[in-house]
Amino acid sequence: MSISSPHPRASGRPRVVAPMIDGCAMMPISACAFALIAFPLLEFINKPSMEAVLSGADGRPEPRVFWPIMAATSVLLAIKYRSRLAKLTWPPHILALFGCVGLAGASVLWAYRPESSFIRFVQQFIIIISIVLPTLLAARTSDIMRALFLCFAFACILNMFFVLGGTATIVINAGSHGSYRDYLGSPGYFSFKNYLGECATVTFLLSLYEILCRGVRRVLGVIVALIAIFLVFSSDSKTALGLALIAPVLAVLTVSARRIAGISPAVILSSIPLCYIALSSVTHYNMDLLAFKLYGDGTFTGRTIIWNFVQYEIKFRPLLGWGYESFWLVPGSPSSEAPGWVKMMPNAHNGYYDMTLEMGYLGLACLVVFITATLHAIGRVADRDPAKAWLVLSVVLFIIIYNGLETLWMHGFEFLWVVFVIVAAEIGRHFRPLPSARTAYGSRRRNPRGTGPSQRPPARRLHAVPL
Numbered sequence: 001m002s003i004s005s006p007h008p009r010a011s012g013r014p015r016v017v018a019p020m021i022d023g024c025a026m027m028p029i030s031a032c033a034f035a036l037i038a039f040p041l042l043e044f045i046n047k048p049s050m051e052a053v054l055s056g057a058d059g060r061p062e063p064r065v066f067w068p069i070m071a072a073t074s075v076l077l078a079i080k081y082r083s084r085l086a087k088l089t090w091p092p093h094i095l096a097l098f099g100c101v102g103l104a105g106a107s108v109l110w111a112y113r114p115e116s117s118f119i120r121f122v123q124q125f126i127i128i129i130s131i132v133l134p135t136l137l138a139a140r141t142s143d144i145m146r147a148l149f150l151c152f153a154f155a156c157i158l159n160m161f162f163v164l165g166g167t168a169t170i171v172i173n174a175g176s177h178g179s180y181r182d183y184l185g186s187p188g189y190f191s192f193k194n195y196l197g198e199c200a201t202v203t204f205l206l207s208l209y210e211i212l213c214r215g216v217r218r219v220l221g222v223i224v225a226l227i228a229i230f231l232v233f234s235s236d237s238k239t240a241l242g243l244a245l246i247a248p249v250l251a252v253l254t255v256s257a258r259r260i261a262g263i264s265p266a267v268i269l270s271s272i273p274l275c276y277i278a279l280s281s282v283t284h285y286n287m288d289l290l291a292f293k294l295y296g297d298g299t300f301t302g303r304t305i306i307w308n309f310v311q312y313e314i315k316f317r318p319l320l321g322w323g324y325e326s327f328w329l330v331p332g333s334p335s336s337e338a339p340g341w342v343k344m345m346p347n348a349h350n351g352y353y354d355m356t357l358e359m360g361y362l363g364l365a366c367l368v369v370f371i372t373a374t375l376h377a378i379g380r381v382a383d384r385d386p387a388k389a390w391l392v393l394s395v396v397l398f399i400i401i402y403n404g405l406e407t408l409w410m411h412g413f414e415f416l417w418v419v420f421v422i423v424a425a426e427i428g429r430h431f432r433p434l435p436s437a438r439t440a441y442g443s444r445r446r447n448p449r450g451t452g453p454s455q456r457p458p459a460r461r462l463h464a465v466p467l
Helices: 023-045 050-054 061-080 082-086 092-110 114-137 144-164 193-212 216-235 238-261 265-283 287-295 303-314 340-344 351-384 386-402 415-429
Strands: 002-004 017-019 170-175 178-183
Touching: 023 061, 023 114, 023 144, 023 415, 061 082, 061 114, 092 114, 092 351, 092 415, 114 415, 144 193, 144 216, 144 386, 144 415, 193 216, 193 238, 193 386, 193 415, 216 238, 238 265, 238 351, 238 386, 265 351, 303 340, 303 351, 351 386, 351 415, 386 415
Parallel strands: none
Antiparallel strands: 002 017, 170 178
């Protein structure tokens, strides 16, 4: 498979055919394939105990082997392409990401359980390096987003067999007329049904971009989009279904505003939560009331009970938090004092609350800077390729909003977190604005007198030579 050069018309040169993906670009796709396909399948084949599920992936041997190999390979690729590394420009949002990781490492010093925090920080650092560095070193002609689409398309096709095979989450409830079976959706080969909804939604968003293309890509995009829609409904994930509709529409409006008014996407999108805060403080109409009217449950399936406990614990360490990954499911930590079933939770089911709980308001500020810088960098992509900017912004918005109900920020190797890091690195790969047509392949020599580019030096006269 091959793609054309990014701007063959602007350069005036013939179309250049280059590989769709090179060795460096294979690294982030391999990371996504492991988090999205390989590891969930291994868990499906060898189902862990409930204690292992709640404690995350620390007890399984596969991540301990896979991620160090990925990190070592990334270092070898950096040595091989050291000429690219020397010319590499580090975008601000990537530096902000490293700042978040650095703060997580520093939090080991004051963590409630330093040894646990250090182990999980090292794993997170390896994951970030294994994705960001190779992606930035990848050739400009590598189409990482298309490879990402193929990876998610394969995952959805594979999930079809599990869904049609009858895997479903069913709870037996006792009522006044006897017990009854409550269908909660199918998880596919994942551990929980929400994971299938997340996978299907990202696949749907990536398919929309493929539909905009021509030929085989459009046909495949339509087929995969239909499969993704079927899986979203099969998972019964209402949040994923709603965001599958909201994220692309909001991305279209943002990119259009960027093209028309030249406003940064970060400014446009930041105004939405600010307006919500202002309106809710005046009208007292908040998300709890909206959730109650839409779903008949104002607690977001019990999440507000967890959030009340988290807000209480944040007050004890508001600035620096309890340490990275050093609160939930840590023996003797304050999470064991949570009421009832809350003490069994692996996280707060809110990425922003968990970031504040683990690394304080300082960590939350670093996260906000990272998100804002990423949204601003998408504006550079919109200046060059509005369709690609709409694609990456749709995926980014989905993950940003979804973190309001699930914890994904810097949380192990959750595949949505891996996708966000890949997309952020992909944005950074094209962060610098493209050169103009005049300077794309060399600039014209200007008149030394500064009289303007239209006045060229007089052509050399050719004198006839008598024979």
